[in-house]
Amino acid sequence: MQEKHMNNRFQGKVALVTGAAQGIGRGVCWRLKAEGAQVVAVDRSELVHELAGEGVLTLT
Incomplete structure (x- = not known):
């Protein structure tokens, strides 16, 4: 997807990503963050x- 198609379609949404430490899961975290989501990342x-x-999520 090109940058011009990025918008804030996930603004105000929370996304739970499993397998987020590397590979596809990590990329999904970055993409969701870029589109306005709050990201909850889970991994072993x-x-x-x-x-x-990297600024993708905040640890609490």
Whole structure:
């Protein structure tokens, strides 16, 4: 999808992404964030914490 098609269609929505630490799941997190979603990322791997450092999600 090209940038011109990006909008805030997920603004005000919460998205739960499993397998979010790497690969497709990580890419989905980035895309959802770019389109306005609040992202809840879940993974067995501690690599998921890197998403917080990248600004994709906030750890609480």
